[in-house]
Each structure stands twice: as C-alpha cells, then as structure tokens.
Amino acid sequence: MIEPICRLARDAGTAIMRVYDGDRPLELTHKTDDSPLTAADLAAHKVIEAGLRSLTPDIPILSEEDTPGWDIRRGWTRYWLVDPLDGTKEFLRHNGEFTVNIALIEKGQPVMGVVYAPATDILYAADAGKAWKMTSDGTRMDIHCKDARPPLVVVSRSHGNDSELQDYLLQLGEHQTVTMGSSLKFCLVAEGSAQLYPRFGPTSVWDTAAGHAVAAAAGAQVNDWTGQTLDYHPRESFLNPGFRVSLF
Incomplete structure (x- = not known):
C-alpha cells in the first residue's frame, strides 16, 4: 500500500504548490489557537481524505483539519494520522520547509509513513521496517542513521x-x-x-x-x-x- 500513499502525498503536494506559487488565493485565516490556516492546508486535506477513503474505506482518518471527537476515536486500534501541510508558518515564510505527512497507526505505533516536501520534490517513506528517500530526479536510496562526532x-x-x-x-x-x-x-x-x-x-x-x-x-x-x-x-x-x- 505504500506506493499509492506516496502518490497521494505527491497529489496533495501539487495542491499545496498551486497556492504557494500564487495560482490560487492564499485565503489566510487563523484557528482558535491562533495557528495559521490557508487554502493550501484545506486543499491538501481534501485530496488526502478522498484518496484514503477510496483506498482504505475501513480505516478511519484523523487529520489536523478534521478531528473526530473522543467518543468516536477512543476505540480505534488502526487509523490514518495525517498532517496535510506540516509547517504552515514555513509555508507562509516561503522557505520551502513544509511537508505532507501521512502515517498509518497500528496499536499505538506508526508502522508506515510518508513525508513529502513539495517545494523540493523530495519524498521520505517507511514501510515494513525499511526507510528510503526519493529525490527530485526519481532516484531512490535506502537511508540509515549515521553517527558523527561532534553530532x-x-x-x-x-x-x-x-x-x-x-x-x-x-x-x-x-x-x-x-x-x-x-x-x-x-x-x-x-x-x-x-x-x-x-x-x-x-x-x-x-x-x-x-x-x-x-x-x-x-x-x-x-x-x-x-x-x-x-x-x-x-x-x-x-x-x-x-x-x-x-x-x-
């Protein structure tokens, strides 16, 4: 299932970049906690929500832009956890340091994850205990932590x-x-x-x-x-x- 999730993250990134590049209006507002909300956040959410409901209609979704109540979520053991646009402040600063985040949670742990940076077209993914990176030219490489001194x-x-x-x-x-x-x-x-x-x-x-x-x-x-x-x-x-x- 990881490949369609990667494609879905890229589709959400495309929706984000339309706003980032000025092809769609920003429509900046603020939530009750004063955090910023833009048309890009909502457009990416709609893309991801529709895609996940089509791919896995039996798996519930918790997104920053749609948070079901505790009475609905309390029994979930498997669910999608989504941030359609992580780093909205960086998006507004136009520094490119924002991502699309999609994770599958099973029994409290993220067992699959995709982090896509639309501004640089770099994607990170993890599934079945392996992690990799896709560069903008389509090169895929396995990634591993590395020690260094000084860190x-x-x-x-x-x-x-x-x-x-x-x-x-x-x-x-x-x-x-x-x-x-x-x-x-x-x-x-x-x-x-x-x-x-x-x-x-x-x-x-x-x-x-x-x-x-x-x-x-x-x-x-x-x-x-x-x-x-x-x-x-x-x-x-x-x-x-x-x-x-x-x-x-």
Missing part, C-alpha cells in the same frame, strides 16, 4: 530559542546545530545528515507520526524524556510530550 543537532526553526532547549544544548557538550521546519527534522536524522533532534516545545500527534515512522525504520529512537517511545494510542489530547530523536 549535528537539528532544532526547530520556530522554537529554537526555547529556554529548555538552550539549557539542554549547553549540557550536551561539543556539537553543531542546524535549524529546520516541519517533520524534515526527523528525516535529517533518518538519512544520517543529523544525529539528534531534541524537542521541548509543543507538538501534536499529526506533526510527528510520519516522521517518527521514517526515523524509526532508519534506526533512530523516538522517545519521550522518560525514555518511553512516543505513543499514538487514541487519547483525548492531541499533544505530545517532549521527546528526542536520536541514535542513542
């Missing part, structure tokens, strides 16, 4: 100045840092370009599931700060605890 630490472009993060980096020892938006941070660790992604700021389950699948399949650990693997069993809150993605 390269990737941090959120929007939360890079958080005090908890800065304290952590001070205690880390010798390292280098790079900033990145969206779930591409998971993918940098997965492909070996970075060795550590620590996160203290807020994230939601749809922000992390697809990247989690890719990083884990490439050999990374995705654990909260108590050492427990990030969990996606249905719960009332969509918020994740703080976590780190690393080889160690």
Whole structure:
C-alpha cells in the first residue's frame, strides 16, 4: 500500500504548490489557537481524505483539519494520522520547509509513513521496517542513521530559542546545530545528515507520526524524556510530550 500513499502525498503536494506559487488565493485565516490556516492546508486535506477513503474505506482518518471527537476515536486500534501541510508558518515564510505527512497507526505505533516536501520534490517513506528517500530526479536510496562526532543537532526553526532547549544544548557538550521546519527534522536524522533532534516545545500527534515512522525504520529512537517511545494510542489530547530523536 505504500506506493499509492506516496502518490497521494505527491497529489496533495501539487495542491499545496498551486497556492504557494500564487495560482490560487492564499485565503489566510487563523484557528482558535491562533495557528495559521490557508487554502493550501484545506486543499491538501481534501485530496488526502478522498484518496484514503477510496483506498482504505475501513480505516478511519484523523487529520489536523478534521478531528473526530473522543467518543468516536477512543476505540480505534488502526487509523490514518495525517498532517496535510506540516509547517504552515514555513509555508507562509516561503522557505520551502513544509511537508505532507501521512502515517498509518497500528496499536499505538506508526508502522508506515510518508513525508513529502513539495517545494523540493523530495519524498521520505517507511514501510515494513525499511526507510528510503526519493529525490527530485526519481532516484531512490535506502537511508540509515549515521553517527558523527561532534553530532549535528537539528532544532526547530520556530522554537529554537526555547529556554529548555538552550539549557539542554549547553549540557550536551561539543556539537553543531542546524535549524529546520516541519517533520524534515526527523528525516535529517533518518538519512544520517543529523544525529539528534531534541524537542521541548509543543507538538501534536499529526506533526510527528510520519516522521517518527521514517526515523524509526532508519534506526533512530523516538522517545519521550522518560525514555518511553512516543505513543499514538487514541487519547483525548492531541499533544505530545517532549521527546528526542536520536541514535542513542
């Protein structure tokens, strides 16, 4: 099933780029939590929702742009977890660091994931314990985490100045840092370009599931700060605890 999911992520990316390139109006609004919402978010959601319902009508969908109530979700053991446009702030900044995220959750864990970056036409995918990257010229390569000294630490472009993060980096020892938006941070660790992604700021389950699948399949650990693997069993809150993605 991974190939049609990859195509679906690309189709959603095409819808996003029509807005990004100015072919469709932006239609910027804000949600109740003051996070931005654009026509690109909604267009990508519609593409993915329609595609998943056609491919797997028996598997429910939880999308950032359509969140069924707790009474509906509480019994789910298998579901799609989707962020149609992860990194809307980066989209608005026009820096290309935004993605389409689609993950399949089974018994609380992401067993399949696709992260597609439409602006660069680079796709990361994971299925059956393997992770790979598709470049813009169609080249497919398996990816694996790689150790390096000093490690390269990737941090959120929007939360890079958080005090908890800065304290952590001070205690880390010798390292280098790079900033990145969206779930591409998971993918940098997965492909070996970075060795550590620590996160203290807020994230939601749809922000992390697809990247989690890719990083884990490439050999990374995705654990909260108590050492427990990030969990996606249905719960009332969509918020994740703080976590780190690393080889160690």
